[in-house]
Amino acid sequence: xxxxVVDGGFATGRRLHPWPVRIMHWTNAVAMIVMIGxxxxxxxxxxxxxxxxxxxxxxIGSWAAESLLxxxxxxxxxALNGLAYLTYGVATGRLRERLLPIRFADIVATVRDTxxxxxxxxxxxxxxxxxxxxYIVAILxxxxxxxxxxxxxxxxxxxxxxxxxxxxxxxRLIHFLGMAVIVGFLxxxxxxxxxxxxxxxxxxxxxxxxxxxxxxxxx
Ligand code: HEM
Numbered sequence: 001x002x003x004x005v006v007d008g009g010f011a012t013g014r015r016l017h018p019w020p021v022r023i024m025h026w027t028n029a030v031a032m033i034v035m036i037g038x039x040x041x042x043x044x045x046x047x048x049x050x051x052x053x054x055x056x057x058x059x060i061g062s063w064a065a066e067s068l069l070x071x072x073x074x075x076x077x078x079a080l081n082g083l084a085y086l087t088y089g090v091a092t093g094r095l096r097e098r099l100l101p102i103r104f105a106d107i108v109a110t111v112r113d114t115x116x117x118x119x120x121x122x123x124x125x126x127x128x129x130x131x132x133x134x135y136i137v138a139i140l141x142x143x144x145x146x147x148x149x150x151x152x153x154x155x156x157x158x159x160x161x162x163x164x165x166x167x168x169x170x171x172r173l174i175h176f177l178g179m180a181v182i183v184g185f186l187x188x189x190x191x192x193x194x195x196x197x198x199x200x201x202x203x204x205x206x207x208x209x210x211x212x213x214x215x216x217x218x219x
Contacts, residue, residue: 016125016207021094024085025203028142031081032182034060034074035145039179041067048176079146086139099132107133121196124207134185141181148175 037060045064061067089095106129151162151171165171193200
């Protein structure tokens with residue numbers, strides 16, 4: 001099992017965000033934004049919720065067919081990049097190291113601190129419990145978008161999957177709700193990274209070098 005500490009250890013040379021993670025994170029951000037903007041263009045052609053439209057200034061593609069081309073182009077980038085991120089994260093143990101464990105008491109403490117506007121985030125190398133939950137939700141929502149997207153894209157070839165998701169309209173609804181979760185995440189995520197700009201710089205430049213415990217277990 002690997003343990004990362006900041007004080008009292010020896011430098012491992014590893015950065016908080018190694019370069020593959022940074023490349024994959026920003027590739028994902030671009031792909032997600034294109035998927036969301038073009039998805040809104042496709043949605044507006046045949047709405048699910050009457051009265052809910054997205055303004056042309058927020059849509060990518062001047063009409064539905066053009067939006068669809070953008071959606072299909074970014075889809076490959078999103079899926080391959082996401083697969084690379086998950087494979088890298090699992091193979092190196094980084095995902096588990098960064099995102100687990102999550103304790104309920106820590107979630108409550110973080111929410112309490114945030115409500116008191118205490119979001120110092122002194123130690124960048126440790127994600128707080130709410131951050132961990134939000135990242136896991138974002139990753140799962142991304143996976144759900146790929147799966148429900150497949151069911152909407154190829155409902156005949158993936159008929160079993162489409163049926164599992166409640167048919168074509170059910171898969172469409174899940175795809176829309178997944179988008180809403182990701183947009184909600186994105187608003188909070190970008191706002192927090194602007195509130196604590198050191199995190200933004202770390203995601204660009206790599207951040208501090210990690211330290212491993214002096215005695216006992218090594219990563
Ligand atoms: C342009 C928009 C974005 C900005 C400015 C941004 C910014 C950041 C920053 C600063 C961090 C590091 C946080 C820290 O060290 O405390 C981070 C991490 C992360 N972001 Fe974003 N992000 C963006 C888009 C996205 C999107 C679209 C997703 C997924 C839907 C996403 C998912 C994540 C995840 C999962 C992490 C943790 C990465 C890891 O350690 O493996 N981000 N982001």
